Amino acid sequence: MKKNFLKKQDFLLKILSLALSIVLWAVVMDVDNPERNMRFDDVPVRIIGASQLKAATGLELIEGEDTTVTVSLRGQSKSVGEVRASQITATVDISGLIEANEYDLPVTVSVSKSGVETNYVNPGKVHVRVDRVESKDVPVEVNVTGTPDDGYRAGKPTTATKKVTVSGPATDLAQVSKAVAAVDVTGRNSSLADYECRVTLYDQDGAAFTSNYITSQTEKIKVSVPIYRVNNIPLTVTLKDGGSLTQNQVQCVIDPENVEVIASNQAVLSDIKEINLGEIDLGSVHTGTPISMSIKDKLPSGVSLVSGQPETANVTISVDGIATRKVQVSKFAWNDTAQENTPYTVNILTKSVEMELRGSESQLKKVDVNNLSIGLTYDSVSLGVGRHTVKGVATTVGLPSGVTLVEEDIEVEIEITDTHVSDETITSDKTDSTDDTDSTVAEPTAHRTRKGGGSQ
Structure with a gap:
């Protein structure tokens, strides 16, 4: 009983001590x-x-x-x-x-x-x-990525949205040059119509531009991409007999032999069996020399080349058993068609013209170049003083049997001068001279024009 009393008193003392401490702390703090x-x-x-x-x-x-x-x-x-x-x-x-x-x-x-x-x-x-916060319009560009299904190609993408408006700080805005929408056509064999694409802003260096402060009024645009079936079409030419050659005597190599084309209307492609590049005259062709011929210009309406295909082809004609010889012709026969004698002197500036002969090797060796000449016909009065380019015509005399001249366009450069001006200059020089010795005036190398013709 006594122990319980003491324990109770001890507990009360502890409580009292704690309360006094709190009161004392509060007093001190206050x-x-x-x-x-x-x-x-x-x-x-x-x-x-x-x-x-x-x-x-x-x-x-x-x-x-x-x-x-x-x-x-x-x-x-x-x-x-x-x-x-x-x-x-x-x-x-x-x-x-x-x-x-x-x-x-x-x-x-x-x-x-x-x-x-x-x-x-x-x-x-x-x-x-x-x-400063500003706005501007930037052009929209659509890029096609990926590869369609085998035998198909993607055409040019289109969109009705040509530009988008972007806003933001002027410093950042100045770096934005375009908005690009990328369309993935991987594995596709049919066209895309009004396909919704997100646009990405790009800077002038072609890098994607990111800024927390630039906003675009248009985040997505609708894009259409045609997907075409590809056809491989052979190239051909038409050979015209000439210059003792027939199409049965020559070999024709076209590079490339085929091209890949596409068309929006598949029925159009089904009707195309070949693409003819045009006619080659065997009488004027240089054997062994490639001829560049346009492919693009010969495509039917509605048909176009697949991207990356060549727009021209090289056509080379070769002949078995027939040789060629190239010669330099420097003999010119001129004819001035002016109706009266003129005061002009004509100088032929072209020294020589390369021409090609065709035939057997033995016969080609017999050709005398002196029997080849180039005829020039011009009207000096119509042309007047100065340099001019006139057409020439190749003429041959006594070519060996079986030898033919390859026909081609010949251009010769001439210079027309006024003889009266030259004579007055020479007279003035003689009058002004104080030398007592005889002066000899050299004959000009050019010919003085008159009605009729001559040779040089």
């Missing part, structure tokens, strides 16, 4: 109330002065709006302990900025509680960016 610090994290920073900045300069806040800081307050323990986060205001003033740029501006902190002051702010400055 009397002394010492200073202390209190930290507040994630205090939002409010940007002020934006409307004044825009009104004065046209600049707007681009970056720095969602920033927080840590604030440490100092004051009497009781006062600091009563501060709530909502009573702390952190601000950055941008009203004094004058040009588009990035800035580190100081943070100002105020507390709606007396007896409390700011100990420190971390960070003490906030990074902001200001710029």
Whole structure:
């Protein structure tokens, strides 16, 4: 009984001691109330002065709006302990900025509680960016990616959207040059119509442009891509007999032999068995020398070459058992068709013209080049003084049996001068000379034109 009483008294003493301690602490705190610090994290920073900045300069806040800081307050323990986060205001003033740029501006902190002051702010400055917000239109480009099913090719993509409007800071906006929509046609064998594609902005260097501050009014566009079945069509030419050659005597090689073509109407392709490049006159062709002939110009309406296919073909004619010999012809026969004698002198500037002979090797060796000449017909009065290009006609005399001349267009350059001007110059030179010795005037190498003809 006595033990229980003592235990009970001991417990009451402990309770009393604790209560006295609390009372004593409260009394001390109420009397002394010492200073202390209190930290507040994630205090939002409010940007002020934006409307004044825009009104004065046209600049707007681009970056720095969602920033927080840590604030440490100092004051009497009781006062600091009563501060709530909502009573702390952190601000950055941008009203004094004058040009588009990035800035580190100081943070100002105020507390709606007396007896409390700011100990420190971390960070003490906030990074902001200001710029003019503008808009512009950029062209839309559609790219086809991937490879369709075997035997099919993708045609040129189309879209009704030719441009999109993008907005954002002027500095970023200046880097945007186009909007690109990519269409993947991997494995397809049918056309795409009004296929919805997302557009990506690209800069002037062809790289995708990313910015958190650039927006496009149009994020997706509709694109159509035709998918064509490919046909492999052989190339042909028509050979015209001439120059002692017939098409049965020659070999014709066309490079390439075939081309891949497509058409929007498959029925059109079904009717095409070959693509004829045109006619080759065997009388004027140079054997062994490739002739470039257009493929593109010979395609039927509605048919086009597959991308990457050549637009021209090289056609080479060769002859078995018939040799060729190339000679330089420097003999010219001229004929001035002017109706009266003219005061002009004509000088032939072309020294020689290469011509090709065809026949057996033994007969070609017998050809005398002196029996070959080029006839020139012109009207010096119509042409007048100066340099001119006139047509020439090859003439032959006494060619050996079986030897023929390959027909071709011949052009010769001539120069027409006024004889009277030249004579006056020579007379003036003689009159002005003080030398007593005889002066000899050389005969000009050119011929003086007159009605009729001559040779050189």
